[in-house]
Amino acid sequence: MSRRPVNPARRFADGGSIPFVGSVQSKTRSSPFLSIGLLVVGAILLIGYLHYGSGGSTTVKEALSKVEGGSSCTLEVQRALPVLKKAYGDSMHKVLHVGPDTCSVVSKLLKEDDTQAWGVEPYDLDDADAGCKSLVHKGIVRVADIKFPLPYRAKSFSLVIVSDALDYLSPRYLNRTLPELARVSSDGVIIFSGYLGQQRAKVTELSKFGRPAKYRSSTWWIRYFVETKLEENEAAANKFEQASTKRSYKPACQVFHLRSLH
Numbered sequence: 001m002s003r004r005p006v007n008p009a010r011r012f013a014d015g016g017s018i019p020f021v022g023s024v025q026s027k028t029r030s031s032p033f034l035s036i037g038l039l040v041v042g043a044i045l046l047i048g049y050l051h052y053g054s055g056g057s058t059t060v061k062e063a064l065s066k067v068e069g070g071s072s073c074t075l076e077v078q079r080a081l082p083v084l085k086k087a088y089g090d091s092m093h094k095v096l097h098v099g100p101d102t103c104s105v106v107s108k109l110l111k112e113d114d115t116q117a118w119g120v121e122p123y124d125l126d127d128a129d130a131g132c133k134s135l136v137h138k139g140i141v142r143v144a145d146i147k148f149p150l151p152y153r154a155k156s157f158s159l160v161i162v163s164d165a166l167d168y169l170s171p172r173y174l175n176r177t178l179p180e181l182a183r184v185s186s187d188g189v190i191i192f193s194g195y196l197g198q199q200r201a202k203v204t205e206l207s208k209f210g211r212p213a214k215y216r217s218s219t220w221w222i223r224y225f226v227e228t229k230l231e232e233n234e235a236a237a238n239k240f241e242q243a244s245t246k247r248s249y250k251p252a253c254q255v256f257h258l259r260s261l262h
């Protein structure tokens, strides 16, 4: 049974296409609209298929939100949580996630035993659901511009996980933000960043983020870490690698492990 292609199409049709086409009925004018509708469905299916060719347990809702909201590496964080737990062990007890759609990661983390979680949402939360609004109300999730210092004391968290956020920062801001993430953590920073090849599929995000992501190669990142004197956490990287192999997990994003600032 192939759940990816079929369901989004049906949902799309139920949601808009059919009533609209019905209302203009047999007039010839309806056909361009119909073709555009079909094109959009096709594009959604194609993007969904390309993204999820290898994804195991991704639901249709996630697939759609990924296509529409474009938080691909934030989704990847959720997929990677069991592997991160294996690699980081006790360090996963107090986690800050930074990135779009942080409510989804924070809610998932909060369901784990012995895990406290907080989130920083770098973009506005206009379309937040009730659960997310409640997290904001409780102060667990904050909306904050990550170009500025984060409102937390040094070492407030054991781990900081960032996804889909650094890709949008120029080196000038990265120079401030990345050390900030290392400052507020005690046991490390984990970066989920898009691949160079992901550029085209992300065009839909432009309206939300205001600027295109600068997808950087791993060579770029590693040179950047060296230049800015941020140290890679090799022990954690090795454990992550081992846990990934064991669970046949292949990240759809680049994952880097950095040490916290002491």
Ligand SMILES: *[C@@H]1O[C@H](CO)[C@@H](O)[C@H](O)[C@H]1NC(C)=O
Pocket: 171, 172, 175, 227, 228
């Ligand atoms: C960022 O920091 C590095 C290392 O301190 C420096 O070499 C580089 O010029 C800085 N980049 C910008 C754009 O400020």
